[in-house]
Amino acid sequence: MGNADYPDLNIVGPNGEIYGYVGSYLKSSSAQTINNLPSASSGTYSGHGSKIESFIFHDPKPGKWSIIIDYTANGPTADMTLNSNYSLNLPGTTPPTVQPPESLIIQKGPNAGHRMELELTDARTEALGIDGLDLSSREGADKAIALLDAASGKVSSERSKFGAYMNVLEHVQNNTGAYKESLTAAESRVRDTDIAKMSITLSRNQLILQAAQSVTSQANQMSQGILELLK
Numbered sequence: 559m560g561n562a563d564y565p566d567l568n569i570v571g572p573n574g575e576i577y578g579y580v581g582s583y584l585k586s587s588s589a590q591t592i593n594n595l596p597s598a599s600s601g602t603y604s605g606h607g608s609k610i611e612s613f614i615f616h617d618p619k620p621g622k623w624s625i626i627i628d629y630t631a632n633g634p635t636a637d638m639t640l641n642s643n644y645s646l647n648l649p650g651t652t653p654p655t656v657q658p659p660e661s662l663i664i665q666k667g668p669n670a671g672h673r674m675e676l677e678l679t680d681a682r683t684e685a686l687g688i689d690g691l692d693l694s695s696r697e698g699a700d701k702a703i704a705l706l707d708a709a710s711g712k713v714s715s716e717r718s719k720f721g722a723y724m725n726v727l728e729h730v731q732n733n734t735g736a737y738k739e740s741l742t743a744a745e746s747r748v749r750d751t752d753i754a755k756m757s758i759t760l761s762r763n764q765l766i767l768q769a770a771q772s773v774t775s776q777a778n779q780m781s782q783g784i785l786e787l788l789k
Contacts, residue, residue, distance in 0.1 A: 569613050569626075570623065570624040570625075570626060571595070571596060571598070571618075571619075571621070571623060572597050572619055572621025572623065573596045573621075577601055577603060577615075578611070588604065589603070595615075597619050597621070598615040598617055598618045598619060599617040600615075600617075601613065601615045601616070602616075660678060661676060662675070662676040662678055663675050663676075664676065666727070666730045667730075668737075674726065674727075674730075676723055679719075679720075681713060681716065686705075686709040686712060686713070687709065688705050688706060688709050691705065
């Protein structure tokens with residue numbers, strides 16, 4: 559899990575328990591495994607009292623896991639090597655900056671290549687340059703006003719851009735609705751045509767059947783007349 563050169567390394571689980579020498583679960587200079595931990599099915603700890611401490615947790619539960627390094631400001635430094643399948647928080651340090659995507663590609667039509675790329679904007683205070691405003695002095699307040707004016711102008715510009723995106727998407731939605739209505743009407747006409755065709759076929763077959771029955775009846779009558787003549 560990690561190594562520390564003399565400082566004490568401890569892991570804090572989602573339930574607040576501390577794994578390591580200062581904790582109540584794993585505290586030994588030799589490796590040991592304890593099952594049924596509150597934040598994992600089991601945990602193996604080794605290395606206290608030496609230059610390397612290591613933690614291995616099996617089936618860790620989701621939640622906030624933290625790292626605590628116990629050493630004085632003037633004491634030895636700690637070199638961390640992390641290998642984890644859950645996120646870890648190191649208190650006292652700045653978390654890594656998450657870069658948002660620069661664009662978003664959406665499918666706007668039924669065919670391949672009918673795509674639209676939306677240019678996204680990072681509107682966080684850090685990106686706008688207004689996250690560290692200093693209002694403790696007149697000069698700082700003047701600078702803050704200038705920064706806020708620039709940020710407001712950028713936000714207004716981006717709002718106009720996204721308004722144009724909305725107009726395009728609404729147009730696409732209207733076209734899609736019209737296409738759906740046309741497709742539904744065409745299907746209805748096809749179904750109506752099939753019904754008319756089958757009705758004509760049924761009428762024709764009925765006429766043929768009636769004609770055949772009439773011919774058969776007339777033939778039977780002729781046969782009866784000839785038999786009467788022969789008697």
